[in-house]
Amino acid sequence: MRRVGSIAASALVALAAWQALVLLTGVPRFILPGPALVAETLWTSRALIAHHTMITAIEVLAGLALGATLGGATAIALAASPLARQLVRPMLIFSQAVPVFALAPILTLWFGYGIGSKVVMTLLVIYFPVTSAFFDALMRTPQAWIDMARLMGASPARIMRHIRIPAALPGFASGLRLAAVYAPIGAIIGEWVGASKGLGYLMLLANGRAKTDLMFAALIVLAICTVLLHAAVDRACRATLDRNG
Numbered sequence: 286m287r288r289v290g291s292i293a294a295s296a297l298v299a300l301a302a303w304q305a306l307v308l309l310t311g312v313p314r315f316i317l318p319g320p321a322l323v324a325e326t327l328w329t330s331r332a333l334i335a336h337h338t339m340i341t342a343i344e345v346l347a348g349l350a351l352g353a354t355l356g357g358a359t360a361i362a363l364a365a366s367p368l369a370r371q372l373v374r375p376m377l378i379f380s381q382a383v384p385v386f387a388l389a390p391i392l393t394l395w396f397g398y399g400i401g402s403k404v405v406m407t408l409l410v411i412y413f414p415v416t417s418a419f420f421d422a423l424m425r426t427p428q429a430w431i432d433m434a435r436l437m438g439a440s441p442a443r444i445m446r447h448i449r450i451p452a453a454l455p456g457f458a459s460g461l462r463l464a465a466v467y468a469p470i471g472a473i474i475g476e477w478v479g480a481s482k483g484l485g486y487l488m489l490l491a492n493g494r495a496k497t498d499l500m501f502a503a504l505i506v507l508a509i510c511t512v513l514l515h516a517a518v519d520r521a522c523r524a525t526l527d528r529n530g
Contacts, residue, residue: 318498323505326498333487338506340482344400344472345514348407352468353461355408356415360457363416364423365445377413385409386474393479403475403483410471411464418463422456423449458522465518469511 300320306312307319314322327334359377362369389406396402426449434444476485484503491499 315495315497318501322498323501327502327505330499330502334484334503334506337482337484337487337503338510340400341469341472341476341484341507342510344403344475344483345407345468345510347400348404348471349411349464349468349514351404352408352411352464353415356412356460356464357419357457359412359416360419360423361445361450363420364449365441377416381413385471389474389478392475398479398481403472403480406475407468407471410467414463414467415457415460418460419453419457422453422459425456426452454526458526461518461522462515465515466511468514469507473507 303320307317318326359373363374385406388409389402392402392405392409396405430448430452431444434448439447472483473485473488476483477489480486484507487503488500491497491503
């Protein structure tokens with residue numbers, strides 16, 4: 286409850302500052318609409334915004350699920366195999382030298398203007414943070430635990446399953462929390478490059494028609510969805526960690 290109260294208080298302060306800026310500067314509404322106008326647009330365009338929100342939510346959730354699965358599997362493979370670390374890890378690091386955002390036009394060309402290209406874009410945005418966080422946690426497993434398991438005759442696969450992975454779950458959870466924040470960014474950028482649905486598309490459409498209030502409304506909905514997604518992932522991670530001790 287304290288956390289909810291803190292978030293609500295921060296939101297009220299931000300809204301008050303926003304309204305004060307609009308009133309004191311007299312900025313035109315097509316440049317910076319006031320919060321009251323944005324709230325009115327949220328209500329009058331709720332069906333339109335809800336439709337595009339659903340498309341973006343599908344892209345984000347699908348990309349998050351695929352990215353977490355692929356990132357987790359890659360981290361386990363890297364931790365288990367020195368050869369994989371020598372061959373794959375440099376490629377992962379090198380891939381970060383290429384801005385993922387620059388790949389959006391290529392992904393749109395390959396996967397089309399539908400949901401597929403946005404899911405892949407989301408996957409690429411979160412893949413490295415999840416892989417890196419989980420891999421680092423796997424490599425930090427106390428050596429004494431591993432040595433004890435080997436003395437008891439445990440195979441490398443059983444050590445990975447019963448010792449290293451459970452010990453590294455907090456690191457994996459940290460990666461997922463970051464992924465929950467980054468995933469919407471990938472989907473929105475993909476929609477900016479090429480789409481006919483989604484909040485990113487709605488923002489571009491509103492901007493092109495000088496409907497700044499609608500653009501702000503879509504942006505606020507996106508921010509709220511991101512906060513809710515992060516909260517849901519955080520809660521799921523905490524519950525999983527509590528069950529695993």
